Amino acid sequence: MDTLVDLQPVIADNQEIGLDYDDGRWLVHLAAYWSDSDLGSRLAFDNATQTYNVVRERTEIDGFEGSVAYQFTDATRVGVAYAKTDGRYDSNGDDRVDSDLPGINVAPDRATAFWDQTWTQAISTRLQASHSFDRDFDYRGTTLPDDFEGYTTVDLQARFQLPLGALNVGVENLFGEQYTTYYSQTTPRADTYTAGRGRVLTVGWSHRF
Template structure:
C-alpha cells in the first residue's frame, strides 16, 4: 500500500510553496514461509517529505529552495540485521537553485546539499557491513554552474 501526496500553495504571484509526502508499505512471504513479514528496505523506501519554496519574478529569474527529509526506519526483524534489513537513520538535505535568462539561453547556478550535511543514503545504509564498499556517504556541498544555449 502506498500514498503519495503533493500540495501546491500560491502565496503571491511570485512565490509558491509545494509540499510532497510519500509513504509506502507492504508485506511479503518468502519461499516456504508460512507468515507474511514486512518487506525489506530495498523494496519499500522509508517515508519522505519534500518542501519547496519558489520565487519567479516574471523577468526571467527563478530561485527555489528545496528540503528533502528521509525518515529513519528499522527494517530488522527481531532486531537482526540481514539483506536489506538494517536500522536506517533519517537525514535532511537542502538544495538551492537559481535560473536567469541570459542572452539566448539560461544561466543556472545551484548548490546541492547547501548545509554540507553528512549522511548516508538509504541504499548505502542498507549495504553496511564490515567489508562492503557500496556503503558510501552522500555527496557534500556541490556547486554547479551551467549555461543552456537555445539554438
C-alpha cells in the same frame, strides 16, 4: 538460467485511489495504493557471494503519497509533499507475509518542502528541503541490525535569463549535511558503506533555437 531465476511472470493485483484538485491557487494531489502478488519478486542478499539474488515469494506493498502547493502571488509558490511505502513478504512459504521487505526493495518514507520565487523576469529560484525518515526492518518479529537513520538535505536552484540563453546554477546539499546513503545503511555489504554527496555546485547554460 532456470536454476537462477524463476521465470514465471510476476502477476500483481494493484489498486489505487486518488484525488487531484487545482483552482489556480491550490494544487492538491492525494493517492493511496495497494499491491499484492502470490509469486512476487524480491532481491535477497546472499552472504556467501556478497551479491543480491532474485527470490520469488508472496509480497504485499502499500503506500500513500500526497502534495499540497499554494500560489501566493504570480511570483511566489510554496508546497509540501509526503510519500510513504510499506512492503512485506512471506519468508517461510506458508503463504502469509511475515517480514519487511529489505531496503533495496522499498524506498524510505520521505517529506519535501519547496519555495519557488520569481524575483524579476530574468531571475527565479527554487529552495527545496528533503527529509528521509528513519526505518527499522522486521524479520519474523525481530528487528534487524540493518536499520536506517534518516537525514535532511537542502538544495537551491537559480535560473538567470541572459540576452542569449539562460544560466542555471544549482547547489546540492546546500548546508553540507554529513550523512550515509539509504542504500549504504540498509545493505549488509561493508564495502559499499559510503557517505552521501557533500555540497555540489552545478552550473549550466542553455539556449533554445
